Amino acid sequence: MKQFADLIKTLDSTNKTNRKVEALAAYFNAANDADKVWTIAILSHRRPPRPVNTTLLRQWAAELSKIPQWLFEESYHIVGDLAETIALVVPSSTQSTKKTLTQFLEEMIALKSKSDEEKKNYLVQNWECLNYYERFVFTKLITGGFRIGVSQKLMTRSLAKATNLDEDVLAYKLMGNWDPRTISFQDLVLEEKESDYLSKPYPFYLAYALEDDVSQLGDVKAWSAEHKWDGIRSQVILRNDEIFIWSRGEELVTDKYPEFQSFIGSIPNGTVLDGELLPFPKGEIGTFNDLQTRIGRKTVSKSLLEQTPVILKAYDLLEWEGKDIRGKPYLERRQLLENLFRQLDSNVLGKSFYLSERLQFDTWERVAKERERSREVRSEGLMLKHNHSPYQVGRKKGDWWKWKVEPLTIDAVLTYAMRGHGRRSNLFTDYTFALWETKENGDKELVTFAKAYSGLTDAEFREVDAWIKKNTLERFGPVRSVTPHHVFEIAFEGIALSKRHKSGVATRFPRILRWRKDKKIEEANTLDDLRGLIPSMAKESHKETAK
Amino acid sequence: MKTPLLQFTNKGIYCQAADVYLDPWKPVDRAIISHGHADHSRWGHKQYITHHRNVPIVKHRLGEVNISGKKWGETFSINGVKFSLHPAGHIIGSSQIRVEHKGEIWVFTGDYKTENDGLATQYETVKCHTFITECTFGLPAFKWVPQEKVFKEINEWWAQNRAEGKTSVLFGYTLGKAQRLLKHLDTSIGAIYTHGAVENMTQVLRAIVDLPPTTLITGETKKEGLLGNMVIAPPSAHGSTWIRKMVPYVTASASGWMTFRGARRRRAIDKGFVLSDHCDWDDLLDSIKSTGAEKIICTHGYTEIFSRYLRELGYDARTEDTQYEGELAEINTSEPEKAAAP
Secondary structure, eight states, rough: OOHHHHHHHHHTTOOOOHHHHHHHHHHHSOOOOHHHHHHHHTTTTTTOSSOOOHHHHHHHHHHTTOOOHHHHHHHHHHHHOOOHHHHSSSSSOOOOOOOOOOHHHHHHHHHHOOOHHHHHHHHHHHHHHHOOOHHHHHHHHOOOOOOOOOOOHHHHHHHHHHHHHOHHHHHHHEEEOOOTTTTTHIIIIIOGGGGGGTTOOOEEEEEOOSSSOGGOOOOHHHHHHEEEEESSEEEEEEEEEEEEETTTTTOOOOOOOGGGGGHHHHHHHSEEEEEEEOHHHHGGGOOOOHHHHHTOOOOOOHHHHHHHEEEEEEEEEEEETTTTTSSSOOHHHHHHHHHHHHHHHHHTTTTTEEEEEOOOOOSHHHHHHHHHHTTTEEEEEEEEEEEEOOOOOOEEEEEEEEEOOOOOEEEEEEEHHHEOOOGGTEEEEEEEEEEEEEESSSOEEEEEHHHHHHHHHHHHHHHHHHHHHHSEEEETTEEEEOOOOOOOEEEEEEEESSSTTTSSSEESSEEEEOOOOOGGGGGGHHHHHHHHOOOHHHHHHHHHHHH | OOOSEEEESSSSSSEEETTEEEEEESSOEEESSSSSSSSOOOOOOOOEEEEEEHHHHHHHOOEEEEOOEEEEEEOOOEETTTEEEEEOOSTOOOEEEEEEETTTTEEEEOOOOOOOOOSSSOOOOOOOSSEEEEEOOOOOTTOOOHHHHHHHHHHHHHHHHHHTTTTEEEETTTTTHHHHHHSSTTTOOOOOOOOEHHHHHHHHHHHHHHHOOOEETTOOHHHHHHSSEEEEEEEGGGTGGGGGGGGGGGEESSSSGGHHHHHHHHHHOOOOEEOOOOOOOOHHHHHHHTOOOSSEEEESSHHHHHHHHHHHHOOOOEEEEOOOOOGGGTTTSOOOOHHHHH
């Protein structure tokens, strides 16, 4: 545990990726095998279930610190992290522990079925004898959510460095269901298996946003356009009568989307598709909100599957007949993809496999016109792809561009603020915005419509933070209401009617575009202005659902 | 109702009986100043009264002003009100201001810390009826460790950076923190370089206290000369073009705010040392208790939370709005000097 706590301390003391990788690799070289497996598990979100609920945890920490509960809660709001708060407020100790990380985790697993009294004794005993970092790590392991600025990718890279194994192969080995209590480091990491390579995806080719005028791209006839879908970018791999679905976050998500099992047998082995997973309720593309009902679920109920099925909109072919064809020009790859599409059987056609249409235009004006239609067809804009472009690795300029529609914007009033978390703790950076609504008696009131916490520079955040601290009206735990005074221009990607929102409208990815210091609150927009931005199609379909 | 001995007005803390303000934030005729930080000693007063060690600091910052210096414990009367200054331990020349009138005693702390830092005269308890206290770190999450331990860590950090061929850049307030760091750095490890703002203030303080030699970084300073050495700079230098000269360098901040992991990560600083010129939670509670005061007024910091807790302990405690900032500027990029410029 001392080693692991030292590792966390080192990771905490640097912002540089290389140093983090070095520290992790050194840890993987020095730690015992069982601790290594647990470390991999913790850093890939495979913690044991939380043995104690946080309410009790907070009570016991306040008790041990001899402070009233409300004071503990206030401290928690300000610190922004429960484990950190506990590590800070309980009386300090300079002792250290000899127990290993594995021992601690085994104790925590056993703790789950114990009585509250036993749990309390266990926690208090450890809090009293661990030093600050050990106590922080110990409590973090109990509370879960081990976010310490180390992504799974970074951990994998470090492990690759320590073991001299290929990073991608390692990423695959660490996927899926394995149990840190039973698996050995040898089995999990070191052993070579044929199957390790079976699911291996290709790196995604990503595009930059188009900044210049579109006509700068030259001859429009050398380019194709596709709509840019708002779903989960995915690679679908069919090899050896198995299917593997990788998301852009390099996460294997096959089990979450059982509708694609039908691809096996219908699509030949040795095929790798690039495309977008999209929600498809009632036979048409849904909103990202619909997709959200599926993203978090590992097991999918039958009713959810019927209510919100997911489809693949395929737009590229990376492997065909077992061969890597990424070097072929875009048009050739599309040709093969379209051939494949035409030969599909009824098991998949019109069910879970769709083709993202390739569009060609004879003038850039027509391309621009098509882009204007994006919200109507539920896309975010267009992808422009050069007809001769190979499928490249990572984010590259030149051959592919994304040309999103301009975001919708509205001027809103800052009404509430909350402290941020992590690196923004102790700074008010999470804001709530409101628009004007005229009540029946003719009075105007501000109605909350969105929250946003990005879009300002650090200097602006500090300025707003200082203003909030001086202009607080009321405090509700971590939230403060502030004098309505500042107007911000809020941008968002999508908009739909919603029964879950007080304003009756849900916006997608709201963020702050700029601080309108030139505007008074009376000049902010109304809720009616916001409703006016909803495309007519969305209004219609909402009415139907409402029935 | 009788007028309280000290009132909180829109100009500052006001003693009506003497027609004097304590650390006013708007220009007044006569001001008694607790210490030299910009949020406490502001520009524009007709007359300044402060501890004599603070006189050169105020003159350096505000130019030639009408200022008189007092000794610790020296009583001076204004309109029959007795005033005296007592060590607050915050920075060099920082005082608590004791006010006595008709048997009633009030003490205003300005900013203070109880630990002896080896530079500021150590804090002394002053018995009083009403204690006006800061509570910058008035939260149980704040617990300092003795400075010997912190400086051992800082020196080890420096030595390690030097071994790796990197320059150490340490951020701290221009006035107070910078000299405290200087005083306790182990000069056997290497040489100490300074940013202009730090160097100027340090030169002023050399007349009062003993500090190790420093070299100002100028346009002529060679990059190679900096390697492995220590650079002391104000927090605002972080992320500036000035700092690029130090490459390869490692940064650290020394502040009470470094208690929070988030505060350090937010500023993208490599290392945080928890070192403050204010009281921690226990120091605040102990100091308040020792004064024997029944009435407590909290001026800046986590005032609402802290005064609520004091009320639960049985004190008659309340909060008053002031424009003091405590150590806030140390985590923001704007230096207090800049913020208060007229």
